[in-house]
Amino acid sequence: MSPLPQRSTDGLVGADQPVVEAVHITKRFGSTVALADAGIVVRRGETHALVGRNGAGKSTLVSILTGLQAADNGAVAFAGRPAPPLGDRDGWRKRVACVYQKSTIIGTLTVAENLFLNRHARGRGGLIRWSRLRRAAEQLLAEWSVEVDVRQPASTLSVEQRQFVEIARALSFGARFIILDEPTAQLDAAGINRLFARIRELRAQGVTFLFISHHLQEIYEICDQVTVFRDARHIVTAPVAQLSRSALVAAMTGEDVTMPEADHRPLPADAPVLLSVRDLVTASGAELSVEVRAGEVVGIAGGGGSGKVEVAEAMVGLARPAGGTVVVDGRALRPGSVPDALDAGVGLVPQDRHREGLVPLLSIAENVTMTVPDRIGRRGLISPARRDALARDTIADLAIKAAGPRVPVADLSGGNQQKVVMGRALASDPKLLVLITPTAGVDVRSKQTLLGVVEEVRGRGTSVLVVSDELDDLRICDRVLVMFQGRVVREMAHGWSDNDLVAAMEGVDLHHV
């Protein structure tokens, strides 16, 4: 096989044929019906959104469209021709490519080798010609204007660069139909903009996209058509322009959902200051000083690299700060000590639930009670009954969809996993709740529950710090501190306009230019 990227679209004839057409797809896993007579039609050159809550059947459809699984019933056709048999990986790769949330890049190998894995350029005697392979890789990335040094190990790539490399690799197989599975989940605002610019560019060159996202705003920004799945069924396909946001949400949930709006009544004048952060400086140089009163919800907004996550992690002890003091309810926290922060009454929802938030193989009960061993046991021994009782409360309070407290967290959907993380943060009845990107990668309904919890705990006098660049997360805050390049650049009281806040996060002042 030639290592040089092919730009032909052989095998994909008939410009009027849809790029992919899946009809009457049914797929069962045991007793669970993952897809029930569902289907999708994606036309050439469009960017098609596929939305639905967690568990709606999107992932199953993607694995059927990419040939990783066979449907029990129904048919998939590419450009009017039936899909190749499952074993023909090359056949599938010429027609469709998917950039999964989980990377298929091998971090220990170089970028160049990742691009041409198992199809290395070979010279005489079947030996790999590394110089030729590197040139081919450079050429391929240049062709799609991805600026990455192909000699570096892929583990050094940022999420965004990794996605671009995966897209370039997909295109090099000849596929002109690319599925992006929640590509924006781990990107900051600037990264999303660059990704979208890239998508538009590629669309102009005739590439068709199927775009999966939880962020409805992105769908309105980048997509032409939208298909909604709910409970394993196809609900509607319509041009994005003809579907209002509320109609789209209604299609996804089967009912109207509104995001919780804080009842922004002023705090009592005598509300004590619960959190006092003075001149906190992180190892990366970001700075923050803030005072939060009991019952107050304060947002810390900013794009990637603004330092918002770093200051939050330094505050709760996940990272050791370079300087400054953090005082919670009159008690100074020991720098860089999570146990001390927990002991002082801090509850934390960390940024990455997979890495810091959960132990996936342990049960919901064990995860929820991880920070409060003393509340579920006596004399050093844990009582399973008390543990499960506590977990059952959490499951009920946060509407976690699970058969019981003993279910392993790994079996839950993303939204429900995040609720478990929230449950763990709340288990200790914290005085201060620190939420870092609490709704990243969760569906609309779970988002509503998670943000609703904030409303509830503030009523009990808990202070809440919301660290996020999601407008929905920030809307529940009484005030928002906007960080840019490691400094707080603006403070906005509740009632800010979306444009103002986004502009401030991007370092632009709309009123003073």
Added chain:
Amino acid sequence: MSETLSTTARPAATPPPSPPGSSSRSLAIARLRDLALVPAIIAVAIVGSIVSPVFLSTDNIINVLQSMSEIAIVVLAQTIVLITGKMDLSLESTFGLAPGIAAWLVVDPALTRGLGLDVLPDAWAVPVVLLVGALVGAFNGLLIVRFGLNGFIVTLGMLIVLRGLLTGISGGQTFFMLPESMTYLGSATWVGVPASIWLSLLLFAAGIVVLGYTRAGRALYAIGGNADAARAAGIRTDRVLWLALIVASVLAALAGLLISGRLAAVPSAQGSGAIFQVFAAAVIGGVSLNGGKGSVFGAFTGVLLLFMIINVLTLAGVPAQWTNFLNGTVILVALVVSRITGGKAQT
């Protein structure tokens, strides 16, 4: 065509952010990683020549290379398995069992006080050694790849079973009176240098080429780095893993044949405990226990460093009772050194 495309498309695209921090530096380190132990080897050579003028003599160098040649081949075998993200503890037992079975089948009991069966002609000995290696590897593969059992536990079980089998067939004794076909490779001298040195160097050279320059070799790295991604790239991961385990066991069997040939005997404890040294050499040489990282050349420098240090200690007249203590210390110190030169924790 790509030229014009890239020039027209680039201005439209916002350049992606420069890669985080020290990527160019880590790139340089990654390239130097292979040579990380070279300064240490030179340092030991200098210390050795100060300790004893004999150290750098041709005889002593050949002595060091010969004493390490058999273990070095097992290190090569283990490196292949480690890069795929698995491990094979049973190599040390295969190292003893393969020549043991061959000796058992060909040795004449009349000459050896009842040891052996004498059911096969002498010429079969070497093929039997390699066949036993292949069968052990295939069985490991059956349990690990086909049945999906944990490689560590499977090969730990195999280590005990194979050692027990050798003890069983030999009655805990040592096979001797080996046929010439079995002793030739371990005792012959080619161009003034023992054949076992030639063989081990040749095998390492072959390993460098196969792992660095063939698709099959790169598949090992891909599987160790991310098995799902390797599968998605069309690599037949199960087949490659199975093959890696078989090749590793055959190499261990061959190494066992060399040492049996050198000693003209197969003791029932041949290779017992060697696996720790093998792991240490591989890890010191930069091979990751988590898979996907390391090189054959690095593994070679690892085993060379270990044996050079042992040789220096012997020349310095360190009492034999202290050898194990110093061996362990050497392993720990070498790990610390490679942590410092590599900049990253050994895993």
